[in-house]
Amino acid sequence: MNNKEIQRQRMYSYFITACQDLIKEEGMDQLTIRKISDKAGYNSATLYNYFENLDQLKALSLLDNIKPYFYSIRSLYNMDLNLIDRFLLIWREYAKYSFRNPQVYTEVFESSNSDNILSYIDKYFEYFPSDEFSKEDDVYNLVYNRDMKQRDKVLLDPEVGAGYISEKQAKYLISGIYALHIGMCNQVLNGYYDDSDQALNLFMNYLIDMFLLNSNVDENKAELLNRVSSLKLNENM
Structure with a gap:
């Protein structure tokens, strides 16, 4: 795995972990792209570089769990x-x-x-x-x-x-x-x-x-x- 792929996986993990934390803290119905981005320490535009939409990120976070x-x-x-x-x-x-x-x-x-x-x-x-x-x-x-x-x-x-x-x-x-x-x-x-x-x-x-x-x-x-x-x-x- 090259450095670019490693960095990409890290970014996936940051957003997925942020999504998981918010599910525990607030519940799935309260998830938004802005909340997840803020939790991960990045802006929404950065999130969309790695995920298609909220449904995809939510699903991947649940599957990771x-x-x-x-x-x-x-x-x-x-x-x-x-x-x-x-x-x-x-x-x-x-x-x-x-x-x-x-x-x-x-x-x-x-x-x-x-x-x-x-x-x-x-x-x-x-x-x-x-x-x-x-x-x-x-x-x-x-x-x-x-x-x-x-x-x-x-x-x-x-x-x-x-x-x-x-x-x-x-x-x-x-x-x-x-x-x-x-x-x-x-x-x-x-x-x-x-x-x-x-x-x-x-x-x-x-x-x-x-x-x-x-x-x-x-x-x-x-x-x-x-x-x-x-x-x-x-x-x-």
């Missing part, structure tokens, strides 16, 4: 896990990161703006190339695919194929999990829990109850909960 989730899922797919544990751990990681930052994760994955935000993923990795990023792998399709049905298919097809769950059970289960997740995200936003870990522990209890009731898996809940809750991932990026 979910990188830790992307890397955690990549770590899961590199581990020798059975299908049940991997399914539950994927949801554990999503809940963990989304409860820490519910405003961002619900906007990216579970809002009317999701398709538009995820449409910028190629642009994001053009700005910030990653050796770990590949459109061809399951991690991309699970995390960044704009089609929620396709994401669910990647997540559930292995379990259906192995006979752990029927297609009918899969549709019912996934609808219930999404409803549970979005409801708990709203509670986190409204200060219902002492911290995100409390919300995560409750979510995992509910999740495993739902999974065991709507699958053909015969496992002890306490043992399964302990196994998937205690597993550590390498979160280094």
Whole structure:
């Protein structure tokens, strides 16, 4: 990477970080080009040298926020896990990161703006190339695919194929999990829990109850909960 490219990436980072800070401080609805430019220490004209408009900058800022989730899922797919544990751990990681930052994760994955935000993923990795990023792998399709049905298919097809769950059970289960997740995200936003870990522990209890009731898996809940809750991932990026 030459000096010009390094400087360009630095400028991207300055504006993206400023946008992220403002989302935390004031919320997404309050974002303006002027506020972001002032926060980054540059004028609006400079911002437009690097970004097309506010929507693009906002989307790239949100996508930058979910990188830790992307890397955690990549770590899961590199581990020798059975299908049940991997399914539950994927949801554990999503809940963990989304409860820490519910405003961002619900906007990216579970809002009317999701398709538009995820449409910028190629642009994001053009700005910030990653050796770990590949459109061809399951991690991309699970995390960044704009089609929620396709994401669910990647997540559930292995379990259906192995006979752990029927297609009918899969549709019912996934609808219930999404409803549970979005409801708990709203509670986190409204200060219902002492911290995100409390919300995560409750979510995992509910999740495993739902999974065991709507699958053909015969496992002890306490043992399964302990196994998937205690597993550590390498979160280094």
